Amino acid sequence: MDIPFNKPYMTGKELWYISQAHANGHLAGDGEFTKRCNAWLENFVGSNKALLTHSCTAALEITAILADLRPGDEVIMPSYTFVSTANAFVLRGAVPVFVDIRADTLNIDELLIEEAITEKTRAIVAVHYAGVGCEMDTIMEIARKHDLLVIEDNAQGLGSTYKNRPLGSIGDLGTLSFHETKNIISGEGGALLVNSPRFGERAEMIREKGTNRSQFFRGLVDKYTWVEIGSSYLPSDLVAAFLWAQMEEADTITQRRLNIWNTYHQWFASPEEKGKVRRPVIPPECKHNAHMYYLLLPDLEQRNTFIQKLKEQGIGAVFHYVPLHDSPVGQKCGRVSGELKNTKNLSGRLVRLPLWLGLEQQQAGVIEQVLKALGD
Numbered sequence: 001m002d003i004p005f006n007k008p009y010m011t012g013k014e015l016w017y018i019s020q021a022h023a024n025g026h027l028a029g030d031g032e033f034t035k036r037c038n039a040w041l042e043n044f045v046g047s048n049k050a051l052l053t054h055s056c057t058a059a060l061e062i063t064a065i066l067a068d069l070r071p072g073d074e075v076i077m078p079s080y081t082f083v084s085t086a087n088a089f090v091l092r093g094a095v096p097v098f099v100d101i102r103a104d105t106l107n108i109d110e111l112l113i114e115e116a117i118t119e120k121t122r123a124i125v126a127v128h129y130a131g132v133g134c135e136m137d138t139i140m141e142i143a144r145k146h147d148l149l150v151i152e153d154n155a156q157g158l159g160s161t162y163k164n165r166p167l168g169s170i171g172d173l174g175t176l177s178f179h180e181t182k183n184i185i186s187g188e189g190g191a192l193l194v195n196s197p198r199f200g201e202r203a204e205m206i207r208e209k210g211t212n213r214s215q216f217f218r219g220l221v222d223k224y225t226w227v228e229i230g231s232s233y234l235p236s237d238l239v240a241a242f243l244w245a246q247m248e249e250a251d252t253i254t255q256r257r258l259n260i261w262n263t264y265h266q267w268f269a270s271p272e273e274k275g276k277v278r279r280p281v282i283p284p285e286c287k288h289n290a291h292m293y294y295l296l297l298p299d300l301e302q303r304n305t306f307i308q309k310l311k312e313q314g315i316g317a318v319f320h321y322v323p324l325h326d327s328p329v330g331q332k333c334g335r336v337s338g339e340l341k342n343t344k345n346l347s348g349r350l351v352r353l354p355l356w357l358g359l360e361q362q363q364a365g366v367i368e369q370v371l372k373a374l375g376d
């Protein structure tokens, strides 16, 4: 077999829309396709404002500027996440404070957040791992009580919900990724979701090099000038044209991914019953988008042997995050709250299986090899 871990899915209309953008003669950001994508996101997620960015990393950086952080301010987040979650805030001089994850969802443990709060805490970043929602009601309540911002790093969760509310629409701000490893893609790409209207205008300015260009074009101001700190965070309209083809098929893409996810889940119920492996847990209040299928092996050694066995069969199964608190920069710039027991334990046991559109034809072979590698 030769089954890669990921294979980007193309709908077939990407080049057609790119050729339209080409014919429009508008290649820079905020052209026709960017506007279409922004409007689609506002409708689909239900955010007050959605702004395409060139990556989720860029969108996180905008949230960090919007948060008006001062050096030494603290931002609470899981250690079990992608580097961009922390980098965005460290770039502003803030200190990431790492909190442990829940054993079931691998999301930040909401019950450990309050003990991590100090007078320097300014924000909580909720990362929806594998597109499965964090316990948002509790997180929002804690944030309101302590006057903190909530930022949802929803890089993986487009199309998922928590208590019927789309992920990314619940916190003050949210971010999305359209990196080619995500469900809906444009190679590199992302979006900022603005849920608290008070951030809308500043978000536009920060994304446009700190200028009031958008307001100028809307005729709201008569000068186009430097009004904020910012950077160039918007994608070319060519990238948005590609993304538009994907958005048109978003529901089909999610449905097909869910079918693959559910097939894995049914087959691995038996080895789970025998204690050989643990499957993902989806809380009843969460609907997910099948971003990822992972298994938890009994320990690090068995996990690594398992990956090796699948590799020998030509199947790309991979581990995931090396916890940030353990990384060189995390140790230098961050702070740990509590013991991070689950973070340390689960990160070494997790393995992700191939999940991409087109895998359907070969999935039975993957399942067979997984069961064999588990000795089931």
Ligand SMILES: *Cc1c(COP(=O)(O)O)cnc(C)c1O
Pocket (backbone or CB within 6 Å): 054, 055, 056, 057, 058, 081, 082, 084, 085, 127, 153, 155, 156, 176, 177, 178, 179, 188, 189, 190
């Ligand atoms: C993919 C990912 C990012 C980064 O997304 P880019 O679009 O590549 O910048 C950030 N956070 C999480 C949780 C991710 O999974």
